[in-house]
Amino acid sequence: MTSQLRLCFRIAFAAALAAPALSHAQRHPSIFINRTEAAAIRANAARYPLLRKTLDAARAMMTQAFAAPMDVPQPGEAGGYAHERHKQNYREMQTAGTLYAITGEARYAAFVRDMLDKYAVLYPTLGAHPLSKNQAPGKLFHQSLNEANWLVATSIAYDCVYDFLKPAERARIEKNLLRPMADWLSVTHAKEFDRIHNHGTWAVASVGMLGYVIGDTSYVNRSIYGTKRDKTGGFLRQLDLLFSPDGYYMEGPYYIRYALMPFFHFAEAIQRAQPEVGIYRYRDSILKKALYSAVQTTFPNGIFPPINDASRTMAIDAPEVVLALDLAYDRYGANPNLLGSAALQNKVILSGAGLAVARDMAAKTTTPAMSWSSVEFTDGPDGKRGGLGILRSGTGLDASMLLMKYGVHGEGHGHFDKLHFIFFDGGREVVPDYGFSRWINIEPKFGGRYLPENDSYAMQTIAHNTVVVDETSQNEGKESAAEKVWGERRFFDAKDPAVQVMSARADRHSPGVAMQRTMLLIKDARFSRPVVVDLFRLSSGADRTYDYPIHFRGQLIATDVKYEGRSTKQEPLGKGFGYQHL
């Protein structure tokens, strides 16, 4: 797509937004599921196993919710009861709303109404959450990010039950709860709202979706264009800058996994409320590329490579990916590999898109399998800041996958790990990435916040499978310096399945040292498994110390290198850059 054509879309988009809004009461938008889709789901639930399963799970969740007393507690610490209760509440509201749309049963709508009423009483009494530490605070939650999560789900729930509510009920809920929360997110914390970062995406999606539901174009506009309406922030800016032209997300797969939900929820809302805009075609269909690139980075078992600050267990069946995959399948067209991914997910969303996936899955006589090819993603908004190479060999769970990282730093969650590699083989990460250092949802461990060891170890170069120069991390472990440089791709050739190769340089990460790593994935009949060949060339004008860590996840069986055991005393390898932990 040329830049001229892209410009056309933007103009069309702006024009559409500027058009006079229809009377809201006449045309309620249905940002997630409409009456036609609901009828089709009712008609086909028994025929499509994935759909039935998802519907049964939703009903079971609500059965449990109805059985317990409804609770909207005072805010608490992350990972603690109140925090988890508020999270569960928005999940239940979203599920109840969707089930009301599908079944028309009043008890589901009444559940959403009653809970919103409780929130509408509590919310005006709250100030900023006292335990926010370094983040922008929410009121219900310690960080505004969770508040935006809450508002995305609740906007869908509110949308579904909108016509069920009396005007006075709507007025009370919007005045005391929904508008104050949207203002908190977009006015009080305007800076967070305008961030080109997944936190910003959650914020704009939540406020923009609410805008459509309650018919307030000012919420919609600030979400699309940023609080200053000049595209220095907002959804379009995020779509421009957070992805490379290939759709690779610069914070890495774990964060695109998380960001896929606001990106796709908001895009779907825009598509439904203002289809003339063509948001799904924006930037040469960047949302399609975003979903595909995310799914294509997964290990053969469906787990996302834990690049940068990332969990080692987050997988393709996360609800965010289910949402994005179903919508991409529906909006961009069927794809056998996507259906293979959906088979790993083993659930769908409860909308027309989920129906389409469930229908196509039911038509298959054998379960589709995910089987991606080798692929290279460019990095940086212009696609010229290095990239990520993935070589694959074999099929299904038994496939091997070699990944090398030579792109941008990736902002606050980035690790100092250029030319780092991961090797997945025989169903597991054999040479793994350490991922992040935190205890998700464990209250006594700072509520799951990042631990000091995330900075002192997990981010440092020595925690990765790449050379460390003079026991010092790349760019001396400074984010500001690391953000200014990136890896440089040399070549990537996966045409011959017997010898696949990728090569990249990092010359600006350790002063005075030029580094090139060339990795080959070789399939040869003389070996039962594919073999990795690793060529690492370093050159420097001065004497240097090079450490070459390989964090092998297994047992050392035999070696022709003589080594000395330290069985009487062990001391840390060094004093900083992660060495103090080794």
Next chain:
Amino acid sequence: MTSQLRLCFRIAFAAALAAPALSHAQRHPSIFINRTEAAAIRANAARYPLLRKTLDAARAMMTQAFAAPMDVPQPGEAGGYAHERHKQNYREMQTAGTLYAITGEARYAAFVRDMLDKYAVLYPTLGAHPLSKNQAPGKLFHQSLNEANWLVATSIAYDCVYDFLKPAERARIEKNLLRPMADWLSVTHAKEFDRIHNHGTWAVASVGMLGYVIGDTSYVNRSIYGTKRDKTGGFLRQLDLLFSPDGYYMEGPYYIRYALMPFFHFAEAIQRAQPEVGIYRYRDSILKKALYSAVQTTFPNGIFPPINDASRTMAIDAPEVVLALDLAYDRYGANPNLLGSAALQNKVILSGAGLAVARDMAAKTTTPAMSWSSVEFTDGPDGKRGGLGILRSGTGLDASMLLMKYGVHGEGHGHFDKLHFIFFDGGREVVPDYGFSRWINIEPKFGGRYLPENDSYAMQTIAHNTVVVDETSQNEGKESAAEKVWGERRFFDAKDPAVQVMSARADRHSPGVAMQRTMLLIKDARFSRPVVVDLFRLSSGADRTYDYPIHFRGQLIATDVKYEGRSTKQEPLGKGFGYQHL
């Protein structure tokens, strides 16, 4: 059963053996599967899924075997190619023989014949294996134990194809291979043959089974009564001494798992060749108790508790347990819990017994689940040498299991671990046993032999969840001393599912120190999971140092005990008894 009654059986048994043997050619014994069973398997394979699955796997194994060149290599190192090849060869012969019995297809019988011919050429050229180290050597394998494994499987194969072979072929094979091997096991290594130990059981089973197949009662008699025919060794003596009256096997579950195969294979052969003996009723049906007690010790996921020298992954679906379970089910009668165990095994043996299990499983509309109750096993041949207590709460995989060990030492594989406990909860060992220290089948790691660390760490008291006195293992880590003492049960009460309790003493394991441990498994509505209460009382006239290790398998989240991290230097905790490794 009174001792008088037991005596009756023994007399009957001896009388039967002394009866004049029938002409062998007239009545070939069929020690594993006969023509009636083969016909029933053919008739029902399509109807019973477990049977079909097992049969398909057997056929697939032989398809692979037929596709590769037959190889009978010169003996090699444990874990290496030749060792594994000889193991695979006997598995293939046994499978081919059984398939010949079932299908009548000549290619299966010819496979056994051709392979036996190759062995009959190789075997006479071999001397004792040079790599035997501390064990009695075999010729094909480094230890005679493996040779007995080979002969058990091959006796079944030979039995199945006996009538297919020409008399000259049989004569050659028996003269050059089978008899010399049986003599090697029972004459050259008579001491090993007479051992009251699982190695002895393998030896007597292999020689006795061959004796039935080739019609040599001298082999049968020495196997039953020992080489001196006076019951100082042999199968009956093993049945008398290796089990407590409850059927608990004094070496522990991992070794009974292994020993179940020769015990049941030989018993089944005796039953078929001389049914009048009633071997299955011997010692108050001790073989029934042996199988039941083994299965009843498993964790809810079917893995055997790794007590003593034991693997941490050996499970109920091991072929030895499949064999014993199917035969016990068939010989001693149906049992729902046994069927639940068979469901975990997900395969059967290819004989009338396996057919019975597959038939009853096919009749179930839902998959049976294994759900054992709390149970205490006595230890020692007289049942008066302490025991093993198992408290359980909950059902299926989610059940909790608390095990305390207070029996005998358990011979060469025993650990110095009285009053040690294991706790299984939430689908895994939360407070585990370390098991043994070896690398099964890894050639560069001494072929899987026990490592020096098995003695220096795995066996020592500190490696277990029990108190260590003065940094010294129980009985100073000396097997001879430990064999002379055992734990003492105090009480065991599992009647009330809310409060189950077991208590035992160990007063002769650390000189001058009396120890009593009382463990409770409590189910209370105020806790989401069962709770363990551990009361450990130690008394001594002098000052002592007590270490109370709990090898918790998980993450320390919070503690109200202040502790100091050792982040700058670590040194071994001590100089011996396992402390040097910590």
